[in-house]
Amino acid sequence: MPFSRRQFIAGLSALPLLGASVPFLPSALAAATAEAVSGRRIFNLLVNPEPPSLSSFNTTAGTTITASSKVLEGLLRYDENLTPQPGLAVAWEAAADGLSYRFTLRQGVKWHDGQPFTAQDVAFSLDLNKRYHPRGGSTFANLLSVETPDDHTAIVRLGKPAPYLIRAFAGSETPIVPKHLYASGDPLSNPHNNAPVGTGPYRFKQWQRGSFIEYERNPDYWDSSLPGVDALFLKVVPDSAARLAAFENGSLDAGGQSPVPLSDLKRITQSGKLQFTTRGYAYSITPTMLEFNLDNPLLARHEVRQAIAHAIDREVIRKVVYYGYADVSVSPIPKNFAQYVYEGPDPYPFDIARANALLDAAGLPRKGPSRFSLTLDPLPYGDSYARTAAYIRTALARIGIDVQLRSQDFPTYTKRIYTDRDFDFAVVGMGTMFDPTVGVQRLFWSKNFRKGLPFSNGSHYNNPEVDRLLEAAAVETDEHKRGEFFKAFQKIVIEELPNITLVMQQQVTVFNARVSGFEADGNGLDGSLADVRLGGEALAHG
Known part of the structure; x- marks a missing residue:
């Protein structure tokens, strides 16, 4: 029986208003x-x-x-084709072996407090981003050092090639902060995080x-x-x-x-x-995903995740939740990375009968109208995640899973998912960024599971072969070989379902x-x- 717009609206009407705890003044x-x-x-x-x-x-x-x-700028800016443009750097050059980048910095730039901007700020900031940014561990995994032969030159030295790195220097992704205001004390509690001083x-x-x-x-x-x-x-x-x-x-x-x-x-x-x-939105396309907490014994069972996947009709999400402003996808890598994207079939097409059969065979029979209950946390960011959650609740009710929706403000959500890990599954949006090594790897790489690190490996997924493929792709300079690594990685995670990619959003x-x-x-x-x-x-x- 097809899922109707009327059913969706009826489900949505019971959803609490996200963000209601934040006052509008x-x-x-x-x-x-x-x-x-x-x-x-x-x-x-x-x-x-x-x-x-x-x-x-x-x-x-x-x-x-x-x-x-x-307020905080990057070394480079990027146009719609992700072609680098001058920012705090006016010129840049990559070594033939891919192991260094030389940046010539803009002269006469001052911080907002009047202090001069120098190469020492760049060296300090790249190290800071590597240590503290949720994507920094993968983006700058091969960063060895930043040499500063003079105040207007920064040479980035790498232990291995990083073919994506030249697209990582936007202010939004790798902000340059003032060393003289961050060099002492804990950078995470620095008062300038809430009153920034930039260039x-x-x-x-x-x-x-x-x-x-x-x-x-x-x-x-x-x-x-x-x-x-x-x-x-x-x-x-x-x-x-x-x-x-x-x-x-x-x-x-x-x-x-x-x-x-x-x-x-x-x-x-x-x-x-x-x-x-x-x-x-060229710098980052955002998928809507269903992320499982694999530390939950019930959701750690593959057949349960398979059943949930079979119960979801992505086309309904595209049409009803996003009014057509989305593309159905089973892969976490979007189609704009044509040389990398998964081209195989969906191993879990919409099939209610198959979903019910999987749960029956797993020894999870219905007890009255439902088999078991789960709590679903939609990302409190706009209304599309709440609308997606309302659909998921109705869809899973058809296979006997009672879904309770939980509303909270943004800080509570991030603490719950990434620090306390007090959740069953969540509707999330994760930018794929300018390269899969930066935007996608963080979600599946076992080394990116760190409590308290938001928008990382929230499922606590650990697969050594996936780690190997992602790490190989991160340093491979041959585009064809790199694509093969990414395709093999996608095949595994699409089958194992640490999360379910639903649609790629067309942001408006x-x-x-x-x-x-x-x-x-x-x-x-x-x-x-x-x-x-x-x-x-x-x-x-x-």
């Missing part, structure tokens, strides 16, 4: 918006949920990346918790023509209806990662005042028609926004 939001009447050029950007911190050297939390990248186009001014983060134009930016706005407000609007209203009344200028219900896109953009785009950015200048950046709104334009202003990038 309309008076503060209105106060920030009111500054526009003073003649200041103000750009109002949505962040939802509120970022846990404002510096991204130690987290992959999406809204922290959005906030951090306006970027915007300077931190204030953070009104639960309401907004205010950045101001950096008058000493190395490109004196940028940015073209006087203030950037990152507004926290956790309620979906309030977000929709804020876009329509003009108090929000832009928001990424599908910030409003996709069902409302056509209506709100009909007048032309608001527009939407799927550009600006909603923006006021007067806004432009962010789309050509491979990071979109997660870039620096130095080039953003309001009202048709022409801003050049030097």
Whole structure:
């Protein structure tokens, strides 16, 4: 019997509102918006949920990346084709053997506190990212040292080739932080994590918790023509209806990662005042996944995970949850990596009868309407994960699994999943990034299971052959051989199901028609926004 939209909506109606514990402060939001009447050029950007911190050297939390990248820059920037562009580095060169990169740094750059930016900051920051970033252990696994022969040269030395590394130096992924403010004490508790000092186009001014983060134009930016706005407000609007209203009344200028219900896109953009785009996400495509806690004895059983996989119709998720703005996928590597992606069939196609038979054979009979209960934690980030969870609950009820949905704020969610490990399974979104070694390996590599490390190997999956294939791909410079390693890895994890990839999201950015200048950046709104334009202003990038 096919799953209907009516069934989905009925299931969704019982779902608690995610993020409800974060207050929406309309008076503060209105106060920030009111500054526009003073003649200041103000750009109002949505962040939802509120970022846990404002510096991204130690987290992959999406809204922290959005906030951090306006202040903390990277060595390079990237266009929609992921072609490197100058950032804090004006020139770069890779050695023929792939074992070193030489960066020539921009001169005359100052930190927001007036101190000069030097190669020592680069060396310090790359080591910091390697040690503390959730992807840093794999991204910089082969980093031996960073030599600084002078203040404007940084030479990255590698023990083995890292064919993906030249795409890893965006400010969103590998932010450069000031050594003089981080060299002493615990970097994780450094007060500048919440009041960042960078080299970027915007300077931190204030953070009104639960309401907004205010950045101001950096008058000493190395490109004196940028940015073209006087203030950037990152507004926290956790309620979906309030977000929709804020876009329509003009108090929000832009928001990424599908910030409003996709069902409302056509209506709100009909007048032309608001527009939407799927550009600006080239640096990272986000799959929606179902991640199992393999430390749970029930979910450690392969046949239980197989049954769950058979009970899920990905096409329903694509059509009903994402309104077509997604691509069905069984592989954790998206199709834009054409040379690496898995091309085989789905070993667990939608089949309710097969799912029930697997659970019966596993000795898990129905006791009344259900066989057993599980708690499902959707990522509290927008509404798509909650909607997916509502579908999963209804779908698994058909095979006798009673699913209880749990709502919580973002810090509670990350602590529950990655520190306390107090969960059964979760609906998650994990950016695949600019290369599978960086964005995908972290989810399956046994060495990336570390309690307290968010958005890593949350399933606690451990397969030595998968580790071998991932580690081989990470250093292989021959593209064909590298692709074979990745395909073999995918075949194993698709069959073993430490998690289930459901769809690859087509993220949507909603923006006021007067806004432009962010789309050509491979990071979109997660870039620096130095080039953003309001009202048709022409801003050049030097």
